[in-house]
Amino acid sequence: MISFEIKKQVVLIYLWLWWITSTNICVNATNDSLKPGDTLNSKSKLCSKQGKFCLQFSNNSIGSDFPCLFISVNVDYGTVVWMYDINHSIDFNTSVLLLDYSGVLKIESQNRKLPIIIYSSPQPTNNTMATILDTGNFVLQQLHPNGTKSILWQSFDYPTDVLIPMMKLGVNRKTGHKWSLVSDKFNLEWGPKEGELNIKKSGKVYWKSGKLKSNGLFENIPANVQNRYQYIIVSNKDEDSFTFEVKDGKFAQWELISKGRLVGDDGYIANADMCYGYSDGGCQKWEDIPTCREPGEVFQKKAGTPNVDNATTFEQDVTYSYSDCKIRCWRNCNCSAFQEYYDNGTGCVFHSWNSTQYVQVVADTFYNLVKPTKSAPNSHGT
Structure with missing residues (x-):
């Protein structure tokens, strides 16, 4: 399974390409809201009144499409600050964000029989509006006859x-x-x-x-x-x-x-x-702290691969991540270094050696446990 961070990096790359090729510049946009019956598709976007934040779909796929309704800082930065639930599968070309006349905010696309419901009002109402604010918050509000508003749903909650x-x-x-x-x-x-x-x-x-x-x-x-x-x-x-x-x-x-x-x-x-x-x-x-470790020892990232002649063990469980590998190496007195097993950063490879190691300079990285040069009882982890 592809990590959220990898997906997010792809979103950032796409976002940059989108802005340098798009003629619809976010800062100049005046439409910041969806009213009942309005839609947002892959060729449009909502931007806050001062152009500080924009809401839009992104066409990104790593093997398969994943949901990419996101909020980003304006074109001068392009930083993604919020993404809608990425566990739903949608199609970029046919996906539409819709606020219907019953107060339901949802995403519809051709590859889904049922829409993705972002918010459904307990009592059907058409006096609603979905707005991207200059704080970066995307809010669905109910408009009352006396001119006041109440928030039904907001991206800041998620x-x-x-x-x-x-x-x-x-x-x-x-x-x-x-x-x-x-x-x-x-x-x-x-x-x-x-x-x-x-x-x-x-x-x-x-x-x-x-x-x-x-x-x-x-x-x-x-x-x-x-x-x-x-x-x-x-x-x-x-x-x-x-x-x-x-x-x-x-x-x-x-x-x-x-x-x-x-x-x-x-x-x-x-x-x-x-x-x-x-x-x-x-x-x-x-x-x-394990008896074989001492305060001040840290794992340092190294370029290359430890000599294959050193004792090496593998943990191919895809639920193991970087931190899992690090803790297991730290607890194991025979472990001198570790690296991720799979390209997506899961699984572990553990290396052991007695006093010396040889690093082959290749396009790879590993994490070597390095002892302090002098006593540092309170410096571990800094």
């Missing part, structure tokens, strides 16, 4: 792997709905009881941000990558949530990549892939 200003992490206490980032096996969540950001894998906490200090910075996040943010934390009967604003008003994003790293515009916010199960620098403890 983040993918990117957090942008005013998009929330946490829980809606009215509905029980949870907001979190998801990237393959890793999740970024807000822990309201502790007041900390958590990166989890399969329900196990790998990394925590630490408490928010009096200077407005989290303990376990480098100061240089968070000085530009203003954090907003809400805790009341309606919600427990975390979000951020950018002090200079410019666009910024946090992205949770598949290996468990949280990346901001100014660098790494968290390296959960450096956590092997002990407490240090935000990493959470769930087991003792």
Whole structure:
């Protein structure tokens, strides 16, 4: 199965090609909404009033088509910040986003007998409108006779792997709905009881941000990558949530990549892939350090392939990812290095040697366990 991150990279490539060949430039678009009966197809797009964000379909396939209704930052950046559920199969050429006269927001395409329902109103109504806002939020609203509006559905409630200003992490206490980032096996969540950001894998906490200090910075996040943010934390009967604003008003994003790293515009916010199960620098403890390992040892990415004469074992299970391979190598005192078995980053190859290794310079990479040059009791994982 192709990972979400690989699919997303293909979306970015296509998006760049789309913009340099399209005569319909997002910034100049004036249509930001779908009214009942309106449709959005592969040759059109919705853009927010100030042209900051656009909603459109993307024609991308890796072996087969996958759903690519996405929101991106304007043409100057082209960053994808949201994608609709990629587990549904649609056809690019015939796919249509439709808001019908009963208040149903859905995707229809020729290769599907039944439409993909994004939202269906409990009570049929035609006084609805779907709008892409300058915050990057795509909202379906009900318009009331007194001029007020209520939100029926919004893309901000269903983040993918990117957090942008005013998009929330946490829980809606009215509905029980949870907001979190998801990237393959890793999740970024807000822990309201502790007041900390958590990166989890399969329900196990790998990394925590630490408490928010009096200077407005989290303990376990480098100061240089968070000085530009203003954090907003809400805790009341309606919600427990975390979000951020950018002090200079410019666009910024946090992205949770598949290996468990949280990346901001100014660098790494968290390296959960450096956590092997002990407490240090935000990493959470769930087991003792193996007796054969020492604080300060890290896995370093190397170009090439270890000598085939070294002892090598294989794990061909496609459910194993980079972090699974790393933890298994760390726990195994005979393991000196590892690499992914399959091209899509799954499965493991484990290498062992006694004191020396020979690397063949080829178009390949592996991760070598390197001992510290001097005692570093508190530096592991930094």
